Amino acid sequence: MTTNAQLLFNQIPKGEPTPETFKYNTENKIDLEQKLDNGAHIVKIICVSLDPYMRGRMRPAEVKSYSPAFELHKPLTGHGVGVVIRAAADSQYKVGDHVYGMVPYQQFVLIPGQQKVDEESKKFLGPQVGLRVIKNEEGLPWSAYIGAAGMPGKTAFMAWKEIADAKKGEVAFISAGSGPVGQMAIQLAKADGLKVISSAGSDEKVAFLKELGADVAFNCKLQSTSHKTDDAKKIFAEHGPIDVNWVNVGGKSFEEELEFMNMHGRLIGGWISAYNGESYGVRNLFQFVAKRLMMRGFIVGDFEASLAVLQQNINAKYVDDFYATIPKKLAFGDLKFKECKYDGLESAPKAFLEMLAGKQSGGFGKVFIQVAADDSH
Ligand SMILES: NC(=O)c1ccc[n+]([C@@H]2O[C@H](COP(=O)([O-])OP(=O)(O)OC[C@H]3O[C@@H](n4cnc5c(N)ncnc54)[C@H](OP(=O)(O)O)[C@@H]3O)[C@@H](O)[C@H]2O)c1
Incomplete structure (x- = not known):
């Protein structure tokens, strides 16, 4: 034994x-x-x-x-x-x-x-x-x-294709950008010709977001009056409005982000700020009406493929595309991953x-x- x-x-x-x-x-x-x-x-x-x-x-x-x-x-x-x-x-x-x-x-x-x-x-x-x-x-x-060629990479790849409806020249915001979903989302957004704003929780992470191609990157843990340079509101006011919001963090920062969404903006994502406890009660949901926003729930498992799924008619349309393209791009360095x-x-x-x-x-x-x-x- x-x-x-x-x-x-x-x-x-x-x-x-x-x-x-x-x-x-x-x-x-x-x-x-x-x-x-x-x-x-x-x-x-x-x-x-x-x-x-x-x-x-x-x-x-x-x-x-x-x-x-x-x-x-x-x-x-x-x-x-x-x-x-x-x-x-x-x-x-x-x-x-x-x-x-x-x-x-x-x-x-x-x-x-x-x-x-x-x-x-x-x-x-x-x-x-x-x-x-x-x-x-x-x-x-x-x-x-x-990671990048697995579940989190697929999440970014499939949700980007399914929900983002990205157009060249638009602005994407991606929170928790140094995580596996964020890393891929930043690079997909750049590849589609968007301007990318991204946030993460340390200066090293922020430097990495720039390496990934983010046009504007800030340290979300420094948001206070004593750190005016990293104030998210100032950044969104200068570089927004946001057309595609990849909501990895959610919670109170989501409330701020909603103020800076563009008309007809799209929102994708997770809500990690609440995984250990109660969710923050977002107070400005009327922004969805005023700005005709669209947020759609997404679970990557719904889009992964197997014969069983195809037989059940579940949507598996992105999987072959993912495995045919993403691992090669990662290997050639066309997409970075950490x-x-x-x-x-x-x-x-x-x-x-x-x-x-x-x-x-x-x-x-x-x-x-x-x-x-x-x-x-
Ligand atoms: N729907 C789906 O099918 C699906 C699939 C995979 C992932 N997701 C979701 O996508 C998001 C990103 O996933 P991931 O795998 O790439 O994870 P990840 O970014 O590695 O998640 C951990 C990071 O989130 C940030 N974070 C944690 N608690 C926070 C808080 N209270 N406030 C602000 N930031 C916080 C931290 O980064 P910083 O140090 O940068 O703040 C932490 O390193 C998660 O919400 C995850 O649940 C959804």
């Missing part, structure tokens, strides 16, 4: 998660030599993603949302990349295949051929039911496939807390956990 360390969901947090929200369990074992049949296979996990939406899954099971709650005392689940190290003769995968999809956060995963997925998970995972083989002809680090690596599942509690707070000790960018070496087979 081999140790199969896991990251367990240990406690439902009240407000901000704490180290006790998680438990690193080294007592779990797996028989890597076991007989496999009925299409089963064993995947060795290489890297897993830590994403803000996972905070929403740390809730009591009876509270419903678009994503299923984590099960207490079971491994967290999320996007990961692994390599198939054993496969039954009738498995759809072969040894050496690298696969991407939703996985439990542990070192090895035994996947039965007929993967059982409950109805709620199906709604959330949609197309992600089952793992996608990634050929990686581009030679990207595997972590890229859970990652923030933490080593080993035991580092995940610290990494998750730092990611949510925007205070990653290992740099910034897409936060992920390297579970095993990239070249492991």
